Amino acid sequence: MEKKKVVLGVIGSDAHAVGNKILDYSLTNAGYEVVNIGVLSPQEDFINAAIETNADAIFVSSLYGHGEIDCKGLREKCNEAGLNDILLYVGGNIVVGKQDWDDVKKRFLDMGFDRVYPPGTAAEVGIKDLTEDLSKRG
Amino acid sequence: MNLKNKRLSDEAFFKEREEVLAGWPTGKEVDLQEAVDYLKKVPDEKNFAKALELAKRKGITLAQPRAGVPLIDKHIELLNHLSKEGGADLLPSTIDAYSRQNRYDECQVGIDESLKEGRAMMNGFPAVNHGVKGCRQVYESIDKPVQARHGTPDSRLLAEVIHAGGWTSNEGGGISYNVPYAKSVSIEKSLSDWMYCDRLVGFYAEQGIEINREPFGPLTGTLVPPSMAIVTGVIEALLAAEQGVKSITVGYGQCGNLVQDVAAIRALEELTEQYLKEYGYNDVVVTTVFHQWMGGFPEDESKAFGVISFGTATAALAGATKVIVKTPHEAIGIPTKEANAAGIKATKMVLNLLEGQRLPMSKELETEIEIIKAEVKCIMDKTFELGSGDLAVGTVKAFEAGVIDIPFAPSNYNAGKVMPARDNNGAVRYYMTGNIPFTKDIIDFNQSKLGERSEFEKRELSFQMTIDDIFAVGKGKLIGRP
Ligand code: B12
Numbered sequence: 258m259e260k261k262k263v264v265l266g267v268i269g270s271d272a273h274a275v276g277n278k279i280l281d282y283s284l285t286n287a288g289y290e291v292v293n294i295g296v297l298s299p300q301e302d303f304i305n306a307a308i309e310t311n312a313d314a315i316f317v318s319s320l321y322g323h324g325e326i327d328c329k330g331l332r333e334k335c336n337e338a339g340l341n342d343i344l345l346y347v348g349g350n351i352v353v354g355k356q357d358w359d360d361v362k363k364r365f366l367d368m369g370f371d372r373v374y375p376p377g378t379a380a381e382v383g384i385k386d387l388t389e390d391l392s393k394r395g
Numbered sequence: 396m397n398l399k400n401k402r403l404s405d406e407a408f409f410k411e412r413e414e415v416l417a418g419w420p421t422g423k424e425v426d427l428q429e430a431v432d433y434l435k436k437v438p439d440e441k442n443f444a445k446a447l448e449l450a451k452r453k454g455i456t457l458a459q460p461r462a463g464v465p466l467i468d469k470h471i472e473l474l475n476h477l478s479k480e481g482g483a484d485l486l487p488s489t490i491d492a493y494s495r496q497n498r499y500d501e502c503q504v505g506i507d508e509s510l511k512e513g514r515a516m517m518n519g520f521p522a523v524n525h526g527v528k529g530c531r532q533v534y535e536s537i538d539k540p541v542q543a544r545h546g547t548p549d550s551r552l553l554a555e556v557i558h559a560g561g562w563t564s565n566e567g568g569g570i571s572y573n574v575p576y577a578k579s580v581s582i583e584k585s586l587s588d589w590m591y592c593d594r595l596v597g598f599y600a601e602q603g604i605e606i607n608r609e610p611f612g613p614l615t616g617t618l619v620p621p622s623m624a625i626v627t628g629v630i631e632a633l634l635a636a637e638q639g640v641k642s643i644t645v646g647y648g649q650c651g652n653l654v655q656d657v658a659a660i661r662a663l664e665e666l667t668e669q670y671l672k673e674y675g676y677n678d679v680v681v682t683t684v685f686h687q688w689m690g691g692f693p694e695d696e697s698k699a700f701g702v703i704s705f706g707t708a709t710a711a712l713a714g715a716t717k718v719i720v721k722t723p724h725e726a727i728g729i730p731t732k733e734a735n736a737a738g739i740k741a742t743k744m745v746l747n748l749l750e751g752q753r754l755p756m757s758k759e760l761e762t763e764i765e766i767i768k769a770e771v772k773c774i775m776d777k778t779f780e781l782g783s784g785d786l787a788v789g790t791v792k793a794f795e796a797g798v799i800d801i802p803f804a805p806s807n808y809n810a811g812k813v814m815p816a817r818d819n820n821g822a823v824r825y826y827m828t829g830n831i832p833f834t835k836d837i838i839d840f841n842q843s844k845l846g847e848r849s850e851f852e853k854r855e856l857s858f859q860m861t862i863d864d865i866f867a868v869g870k871g872k873l874i875g876r877p
Contacts, residue, residue: 270496272546272576274805275617279862296805297496297578321492322518322729326501326508353515354728376727377694377869 261391262312266294266303267349269327273320276349280316283380289387300331304338314344314387317370324351325364332369344390346383348374398583400637400787403594411591415551419499421526422552427598430559433531434604443540443564444605444642446485447682450716455750456685457717458482458707458742460735461544463489463519465502465509467529470520471536473732478539481736482743485717486537488530488562490545490553491519495576497549499523518729519545523556530560542566542607546576548585554592558599564607564644565592568631570790570799571611574806582791582808589631590638590787597639605642608635609684612646612663616689617803618815618864620823621650621659622770625666626799629775630790632667636676643667644682644717648689649706651873652822657754658763660685660713666771684717685710687742691869696723696734698871700741707742711749718742726869763822770837774798777832797830816860818844819851821873826856852877 263284267277274296281293292310294302303315315335319327328347335343347370352361358375365373372386403411416422439445450457460477464470470488477483493501502524505517522530522543534541542564543557550572554565566572569586577585596606610631612624628645635643645667647659664683671679687706692699703721710718722738724730730738754760777798782789793799797810804811812829824841825831833841849856854877863875 270492270498270501272492272578272805275615275803275865278803279865282858282862295578323492323505323516326505326516350728352728353518354731355724355734356728377691 260288260290261314262290262292262310263314263316263387264292264294264303264306264310264312265316266298266306267296267318267320268298268300268303269319269321269323270297271319271321271323271327272296273318273349276318276320280318280380280383284384287384300327300334303331304334304340307335307340307343308338312343313391314346316383317345317347318349319347319351320349322350322353324349328365328368328370344387345370346372346374346387348378348383350376396583396788396791398587398787398791400634400785402597402638403590408591408594408598415555415591418497418552419523421523421556424527425555425559431599431602431604433559433561434563434599437561437563441538441540441563442605443485443542444607444680446540447607447642447644447716448680451680451682454714456711456715456746457484458720458739458746459485459487459542459717460720460722460739461487461489462735463487463491464515465491465506465517465519465521467525467532469515471533474533474537474541476732477736477739478537481739483539483739486539486541487544488522488533488541489519490543490547491517491521492546493517494519494521494523494553495545495547497547497552515729522560523553527556527559530557530562534561540564542609546572546611548573548577548580549588551588551591554595558595558606563605564609565596566609566611567592568610568627569634570627570631571614574801574804574809575611575615578805579807582794586634586787586790590634593635593638593640596635600639600641607642607644608640609644610646612684613648613686613689614801615803616648618650618690618817618823618861619648619802620815620825621647621655621662621767622774623799623801623813624648625659625663625767625771626774628663629667629670629771630778630786632681633670633674633676633786636671636674636679641678642680642682644684646684646686648686649709650823651688651868652820653709653712653754654759655763655822656709657713658760658767660715662764662767662771666768670775682716684719685713685715686719687721688868691866692721692725693869693871694726699723699725702868703738703741704745707745708749711746712752712754714753718746766837766840770833773833773837774831798832800829800831814858814861816845816856817848817864817874819848819874826861848874
């Protein structure tokens with residue numbers, strides 16, 4: 258069976274590299290083909306990488322707090338680019354400061370993300386969800 | 396390569412300066428002569444360099460938080476809270492991450508959104524956008540020295556604005572604010588841009604104004620072995636001194652083994668002074684800064700206070716001039732002013748209790764200092780050799796060759812072949828040495844230390860060990876045992 262592809266990157270002006278390297282390692286070990294665009298990646302780079310590789314999902318990381326500004330409009334841009342039902346996950350420290358998680362989660366779901374993860378989520382949690390979501394899609 | 400480790404000529408500096416100031420409209424507000432007059436009026440107790448020098452003489456450790464919010468009035472409120480309620484000895488202004496990439500138009504969006512939403516939408520204070528006027532407003536509203544803390548590969552305009560704004564210290568350097576913070580900025584470019592920042596400080600020094608510079612010791616904050624951190628500090632100190640900087644604070648981020656950390660601070664100070672003397676810089680005041688644990692923190696706030704207090708104890712026992720303070724919110728997000736003040740209070744309490752105490756010399760401490768110095772020497776010698784004696788050229792080539800190689804750095808200009816892991820006592824060792832030209836003795840020492848852990852844990856040395864170590868402190872332990 259062909260490996261499922263995941264575009265992985267850290268969005269905006271964010272340079273946090275450690276989680277990105279570990280997600281890459283864990284996704285690869287779990288049998289996914291990882292297209293890692295690395296840190297400091299604008300929305301366009303995620304979309305271009307997804308189109309070029311015909312990816313099944315995009316894993317967006319945002320650690321540094323600007324996630325709300327940086328992620329705005331990503332779903333719309335994906336749709337415009339023809340990536341209509343691509344799975345969009347986001348995780349890290351996605352907002353500024355310690356905020357009510359349910360509220361934060363809702364804001365990102367409203368932006369069009371399929372799954373939203375709180376700080377310190379283990380890579381395995383995201384991978385398990387991804388495997389489930391993809392198998393539902395067949 | 397145009398780069399040379401040589402003081403920029405006035406002609407070159409002022410020519411470059413025109414271009415720098417044109418980078419954003421607030422650049423026009425910087426008038427060097429007027430700034431000299433303004434800075435001459437800074438009283439000693441609000442001068443960063445002088446405060447550090449005094450602390451060094453007294454043998455005490457000062458506490459400094461990190462803090463920055465997008466709007467000026469909120470930022471002033473924050474700093475005053477940290478000074479008055481928290482008891483901070485030195486104040487920061489942490490610059491937001493758009494400014495760090497010189498994206499000043501995006502900063503404007505962040506400022507506008509913060510106003511609109513009524514909460515901070517950015518992770519710091521956009522000093523360039525607020526300009527000299529905004530920086531002076533901050534400086535004039537607080538009672539302690541203030542420093543810009545950031546992570547900006549090209550900080551030239553920022554340096555112009557903050558110093559003219561009365562801020563008497565700038566953190567960063569051509570290695571330490573590039574390799575952990577950028578992906579595609581060449582070492583040559585960032586070294587050259589930081590020479591400009593250093594030259595600006597050198598220019599002020601010639602006018603009788605003391606401004607402090609601080610290389611960012613922790614780098615990626617992720618299991619960076621002491622010798623790698625110290626090499627970057629020594630190099631940045633030498634490059635700064637060449638441009639005329641007279642007050643340098645070299646830094647190091649806590650690794651977690653008490654003896655290794657104390658050894659690192661002692662080696663850092665001794666080596667920096669020794670290299671500066673050897674290369675003819677005899678009038679530089681060297682101070683040290685110890686950063687409380689820079690890796691992933693535990694989410695539980697009480698546990699976070701444990702980490703904070705342990706780091707403080709190490710800083711005090713090592714005799715660092717300054718300690719950079721973390722907060723109980725570290726694992727989650729930018730702290731509130733209350734959480735930030737709480738971190739400072741815990742820190743100050745421990746500093747007060749340990750005032751005057753030092754970790755006495757022991758066989759173990761001596762061994763650690765020796766091994767760190769031997770490792771640093773291998774890397775420094777090769778770096779000078781690669782540059783045929785020129786340290787700036789040598790540094791560029793040392794990165795190319797992987798002689799200097801910083802673990803977990805995002806930069807494409809970093810080889811990324813070095814892998815660290817903790818030994819059985821939690822000290823950080825080189826597991827894979829990549830292309831670092833260590834002697835066989837040094838490699839054997841590192842391997843044998845790691846071998847003890849591997850035997851104890853009954854598992855092979857592997858990348859999994861490093862990963863376990865990365866998560867360990869967050870999960871409540873120093874070493875990532877299976
Ligand atoms: C190490 C570190 C740094 C290092 C980074 C070195 C590097 N280049 O990587 C240095 C010191 C350079 C640094 C700099 C900064 N940092 Co920092 N940093 C940290 C720290 C301490 C640990 C991050 C880390 O590496 N963790 C280990 C990795 C393995 O975990 P992780 O990154 O969380 O990723 C895991 C999970 O979150 C998850 N995950 C991540 N993304 C996704 C996505 C999906 C889809 C899924 C399923 C899972 C997932 O999987 C990963 C593996 O388990 C955190 C705080 C903490 N966590 O304790 C702050 C932190 C992330 N930093 C922060 C900030 C603000 C900054 C700075 C802007 C400086 C500042 N203003 O204070 C600069 C950033 C500059 C820039 N342009 O990006 C803030 C963010 C605040 C916020 N969101 O409100 C934090 C939370 C600290 C704080 N409380 O203030 N930092």
